[in-house]
Amino acid sequence: MDTASPAKWVPHPEGPEIAFFDTETTVPSRKGESYSLLEFGAILVCPKRLVEVFSYSTLIKPADLNAISVTSVRCNGISRESVGSAPTFADVADTVYAILHGRVWAGHNIVRFDCPRIKEAYAEIGRPAPEPKGLIDTLPLLTQRFGRRAGNMKMASLATYFGLGRQSHRSLDDVRMNLEVVKYCATVLFLEASLPDVLSAATPIDELPITRTDTDITTSSNETSVLVAHIEEMKLDSSNAGTAPSYTTVPIIEGSSGFSGYLEPEEVMTQHITVSTLPFGQFAKMAVYHKDVPLHLCCANLNVCFGVSTKFLDNAGRPKLNIVVEIPENLCKVLDKCDEVAHKMSQEAGSISQWRPLVKKDGYVNLPTVRLHIPTVANGDHAIYSTEMYQKESSGNIQKLVFTKVDASELDTLFIPGNMLDAFFDLDVYDYQQNAGIRLVAKRLVLHSK
Template identity: 40%
Template sequence: MEIMNGQHDAIVFFDVETTYPDPVRILYEFGSIYVCPRRLIELNNTSYKTLIRPDDLDILTDRSWKNLSKKRITREDLVSAPHFFKVADTIYHILHGRIWAGHNIEEFDCARIKEAFDGINKPAPEYRHLIDSRHLLTNWFGKRAGNMTQLDSLAAYFGFEEQVHRSLDDVRMNLKVVKHCGAVLFLESMFPKILPQTSWISPDEVSIPSMYAIPASFYDGNSKIRVMHHDIDLKLHCSRLNVQSEISKFDDASSRLTFEVDASSLLCEILNECDVHAEQRYKHCGGNSKWFPIVRKNQVRLRLKGRGGTQIERHQNGSFTNQRVEYNNFDFAELDRLISPGNFVDAYFSLDTYDYTKKAGIVLVADKLIMHQVLPNVLFLA
């Protein structure tokens, strides 16, 4: 058995198989591997699997036998398998006092293990820490793979082979899925501007049931949240928004240039739903600042980008001019004349979150603005 820095450093990925849909779930297989937490590789000669003979084979229904047959498990296999009490000490030694990992193990596998040990009047193993990949990946990877309860949904998302529902095979697939999800999340966090590929959509293209929120980063412990639509970041394009306020040098989150616009009823509905998802995820991640809604009196505030600048196209007398606003390089007076009440703007904006001086919420960051107004043809930015 290959061990690094002592056995207790290893993560135990395990899985149990039970009959279904019998009224009483009967445990018939256990499988496990030890995994190095630093390299996420299976340690040599640490895998274990065993079929387990039920105390009474006659209580298995025809449907259960049919499902077992699909897994190439015969009645003879179970007859010759050891009863649980004969493998209990081995399973206890594998699990007790270690870090447990598996998919949906908190609700399902852990309960089956305890029931099996209770059935032979022996104390059940206890974990030092529990990693349930169902909760972990639902929180961080979101719903992009579909039904996160089922490991085969994640396997299908990555194009893996079909899940065979045998304990040791499923354990290894679980580890493979975790590594692939981790790689995707790492790349998305390191390259947010290019991964995942996003496109601007108008409010009438948004499917509200397909919206959800996940943490914005998985490696630095911050409380920023990503609002997702299907499996990409939600980025909106809204036409002909009526500017309601002059440009302001400050907002609630930080020193940024902001201005307010009217929001349609549909845009308000979408952004209110964003607030619900983002606030729930923010609190789930440990945030405790007061959450401020993004929509106020049917108006929203747009913020110009501080880094990289907001691209501005000025629609003037039937022509367009491309200009970029940099946070530390602009003529505020000219900018104030450009963005003023009564004018209209086509806005392309993304959603960011802030947590500043005990205030938290969503801010709409303008990546691109198209200003519609009639002004003298004066260049307002160098």
């Protein structure tokens, strides 16, 4: 049953089915703004045959239609007009509860995104939230089991890898795609396990373009029984959901997590931005100042556009990690001024290197973006992040993430496009191998609702 209003019939809570679900939300655009649900979609799947036995979807009208920004519409296509006559979450809360409560929950990145959104939605209407009896988060799970062969392991990348078409970013379509991706991954893993010396992730295969129609997405009964075995392995107790991370969380005492000396964009007067040359070993290095003090910046509620990139390596062979975020107009003006002054100083110093602009204004998202670098440093026989990283819950509580190793794939599961973060960063002016510019070095990153 697919519906845009409360279902005429819903299954009882605490059933044996696996509930694959997905939410679409607004994208917060300013400090302190929360997410609002715009759509909920779910399918109930028989765990023995992986057959869909029930489906439900509904648009949801948020309390404040103004929360649906241009960025939000660009993300999922849900406009104010789309939800103008839709039910509120209070209207569909009973149905959502009946679908989710007491079942195994499954979805892509649900532990870090969708589960918190469900809890927040029920808290807003003063109702107890549904609880799972187990969780299957396919993002960390498939990253661990399937490896990085499908790139960043986001749903869109996995769907492209298997030729399942484009991700629509609509709830019901996405959960059905999620189930198909799990089937395909499990099948590949089963075949590789059957002939490990012949078939493996490292076996070179000539890739051909893949196209499929909806009628191609089927599985035989024998294939299904194999997939069921993999699904049973994938079931995770709700107290230990997803792949065990290589980090722990440490609660932060209120008032102890401040970063002094970092200015917000509105605190910076661009006419007081200067660049000076400082001795740096046998060479000289430029540094950006504000009122004769080294400039350190911070900005809240930055939207992650692209996750962790590992395209380049440093001199030690370690990946140069970075993420791309959207920036507001006031920060854009500050960084443009820094770029202008530093570029002029570089030319006056006789540099012939190509200057690379700090802010990208004509990129994929058509909004100003910058790249935040996450440096690593050697620590004995391994490397660690020199950037401090934190998680900020919807309640406002902040916990520090303490990592034991550098793991780019794990870090990529934290920095999901569409998620928000607060950034504290330094400006590093570089001139190296005929390239010059300003690099933003993250000193502290606070991820929201994780």
